[in-house]
Structure formats: C-alpha cells, structure tokens
Amino acid sequence: MDIQKLKVTANEIRKGIVTAVYNAKSGHPGGSLSSADIMTYLYFEEMNIDPKDPKKEDRDRFVLSKGHCAPALYSTLANRGFFPVSDLETLRHTGSYLQGHPDMKHIPGVDMSSGSLGQGISAAVGMALAAKLDNKDFRVYTLLGDGEIQEGQVWEASMFAAAKKLDNLVVIVDNNGLQIDGKIEDVNSPYPIVDKFKAFNFNTIEIDAHNFEEIEAAFKAARECKGVPTAIIAKSTKGKGVSFMENSAGWHGKAPNAEEYEKAMQELNNNGGE
DSSP: OOHHHHHHHHHHHHHHHHHHHHHHTOOOHHHHHHTHHHHHHIIIIIOOOOTTOTTOTTOOEEEESSGGGHHHHHHHHHHHTSSOGGGGGGTTOTTOSOOSSOOTTTSTTOOSOOOSTTSHHHHHHHHHHHHHHTTOOOOEEEEEETTGGGSHHHHHHHHHHHHTTOTTEEEEEEEOSEETTEEHHHHHOOOSHHHHHHHTTOEEEEEETTOHHHHHHHHHHHHHOOSSOEEEEEEOOTTTTOTTTTTOGGGSSOOOOHHHHHHHHHHHHHHTTO
C-alpha cells in the first residue's frame, strides 16, 4: 500500500465531488467528502474489480446504501477508470446518466440502485447470501450513513446477516456525527453504534476514517474473520478536506456557489493529498 498515492487519489476524488455538486447546483457534498478515503481504499486497494469489465462474474460488489452520497461513488468510479472524469460535470443534468442517486442500469460500476435509506444494506446482504448459495468467493461491501442506521430495516438486515453467517459481508458506517437536521445524537441517537452491531453478532472494528493504515488493518481483519459479518465503524469528519464545509450539517445537502467553489478547489489544490 502506497499511502501517499492513496492520499493524492482521495484528494482527486474530493475535487471531483466538489466539481460535480457545483455543476449540478445541488447534491450532497458533506457526506461524500467524509467517505472519500474509505471509497479510495475500497476501489484502489481492497476490491476485486475491473473497469474494463464492470460486470465480471467474480467481481466484488459494492452497495452505496447512503445513495444520496452518489458524488463520492461517481468520482471514485471516474478516477478508477469506469468512465471519464469530465462526465462528473454533468451530474443531475437532464439527459446525463449520472443521476442524483446511483443507477445500476446506466452507470458502469454501479452494482445496485440506491437512495431510499436503509434499503442498500438489505440488497448487500442478499448479494452476500447469493455468493454463499452459489459457492462463489466474491465479497460484498456496503457503506451506510450514521443517520441512516436510525432506519429499522438496517437492523433487520443485520440480524439476518449474522444468522446466516455472512462472513463475506462488510458493513461500513460513515460516522461523521451529522445528518440533515443536525447532530445524530440530537435527532435520534444511534449510539452506542459499536455495541449495537456487537449485539447483532457482528465482528466490530472502530477506525479513524481518514487514516489509511487503520483502514487497511480493518479490511484485513474483516477478510480474516470467519463465521460472522464485519461492521467497520469509521469515525469521520463531515465535509473533510474543505475547511468551511467541515463539521457543518448545513453542507449535508447544498451546492457551493461560484465563490465557494473556487475557495474549495483552491484548498484541495493546495492540499495535494497531504
């Protein structure tokens, strides 16, 4: 693992997120930016995927359960070579294949359409069970928001995953602490998140979502764990990488104006992956 290279890639993904949302004049930058490092590691280190063959049978699967953070997925896929980075500027435009939420029918590399919160993890559990039933060795990863886990369906899916011993499933919770209405603990607290997943018989791991060494160790441990699914609780910073967006619930679902876009891109360009 080349940490510096991953940092540079994550920074490029963040630039793509900001560019996409700015050009769309709408979207969800906060939770997209907070998950950029996890997405970078998944697509550039962890997952068995091929941009030239997005539907190859033995590929690992990824489900963006928090589908509103599509800019993060799109920017990652573009930087990984699934489609041109320049297409990010068409996000949410009429006629663009890059819709506001992931669309598996039209976007290369998207394994599941998502957006209705709580449902993505159920689809991922189904994929993981299918792999077991078909004696396939592909793995399934799904990224949830910490506000999303207020949905009851998340825990139904989790109970089923543990009951069926789906050790080929990794659930990642982007724990940035904020949702559209404010702090998750004030809206409807899901804490203690780790203890909840432990109670549902998951192998649980807590990490800093912006530390690639911790990210690598967590996914390695998930691969080595047998008999139970893994939940990685990734403590992150909403809006990570853009100073005026960081730790602000207001940037959950709004686009920067021209001045804010220039400031954000200047910061990211100056950062360069540091």
